[in-house]
Amino acid sequence: MRRPLLAANWKMHGNCSRVQEYLDTLIPRLDACPAEVVVCVPFTLLPVAAMVATGSPVAVGAQNCHWEEEGAFTGEISPLMLTELGVSWVIVGHSERRRLFNETDETACQRAGAAQRAGLAVIYCLGETLQEREEGRTLEVLGQQSAVLDRLDPQRLALAYEPVWAIGTGRNATPEQAQEAHAFLRGRCAALWGEGAAADVRILYGGSVTAHNAQALLAQGDVDGALVGGASLDVEAFSAIIRTAPCA
Ligand code: PEP
Numbered sequence: 001m002r003r004p005l006l007a008a009n010w011k012m013h014g015n016c017s018r019v020q021e022y023l024d025t026l027i028p029r030l031d032a033c034p035a036e037v038v039v040c041v042p043f044t045l046l047p048v049a050a051m052v053a054t055g056s057p058v059a060v061g062a063q064n065c066h067w068e069e070e071g072a073f074t075g076e077i078s079p080l081m082l083t084e085l086g087v088s089w090v091i092v093g094h095s096e097r098r099r100l101f102n103e104t105d106e107t108a109c110q111r112a113g114a115a116q117r118a119g120l121a122v123i124y125c126l127g128e129t130l131q132e133r134e135e136g137r138t139l140e141v142l143g144q145q146s147a148v149l150d151r152l153d154p155q156r157l158a159l160a161y162e163p164v165w166a167i168g169t170g171r172n173a174t175p176e177q178a179q180e181a182h183a184f185l186r187g188r189c190a191a192l193w194g195e196g197a198a199a200d201v202r203i204l205y206g207g208s209v210t211a212h213n214a215q216a217l218l219a220q221g222d223v224d225g226a227l228v229g230g231a232s233l234d235v236e237a238f239s240a241i242i243r244t245a246p247c248a
Helices: 016-030 043-053 079-085 095-100 105-117 130-134 138-151 175-193 195-200 214-218 235-243
Strands: 005-009 036-040 058-062 089-092 121-126 157-161 202-206 225-228
Touching: 005 089, 005 157, 005 202, 005 235, 016 036, 016 043, 016 058, 016 235, 036 089, 043 058, 043 079, 079 105, 089 105, 105 121, 105 138, 121 138, 130 138, 138 157, 138 175, 157 175, 175 195, 175 202, 175 214, 214 225, 225 235
Parallel strands: 005 036, 005 225, 036 058, 058 089, 089 121, 121 157, 157 202, 202 225
Antiparallel strands: none
8 A cells, every 4th residue: 555645845935943843843743653744845944954854754855956967057956956955855847837937748857857866756746727627638638747757767756636726726626536637647657657656656636735625635545645735834734634644
């Protein structure tokens, strides 16, 4: 059985004292926790987060990385720079990166591949827009977005199905909508890497997850965890979401 994975995406929020306080509160709560927990903070908070989380059950993640080890890429951060800090996960292809910073399937896949080669595990985001859903094209879009994944290593990968219309809107996908998309993605994984690898890949749901809707979403057979944005900023809310994870 797949171990549930709960990931916090702080986006561009927080400061050093807040991340320290947050992890000091969260870590002792995870002693008997069945889930794997990752906290993805802005680049500037990674050193503090990694230091506080050392030796704890919390893994620290970044929210993006470049595909080169170094070079003339002003403003970018390489995967090796992240591993040097003690970071072990990175989110790639988030819809905010795609929408606001022209991220494409191709660049997201390049970033993810470089991250894996540097030893990072990747949370790779995909999902349809509201228009695409209303046109009945959700699975077609997921099929297109996932076509590049054959270049990645399924062992250091979690997919995050994040319908764009559900991110930060307070309107989550229903458990049935999430399950349909996740089952489709697992089928894509089977086609890319075989049934065994597909059975092991964790597929997270992301989009307005709260302590109120998490249990029903995580109860779906192909929903293996959650990528949580807004609600993860509050340690009480994120802890409550973690507690809804089924035992592995
Ligand atoms: C996200 O940022 O990945 C996300 C799912 O945000 P929210 O939980 O706020 O919808």
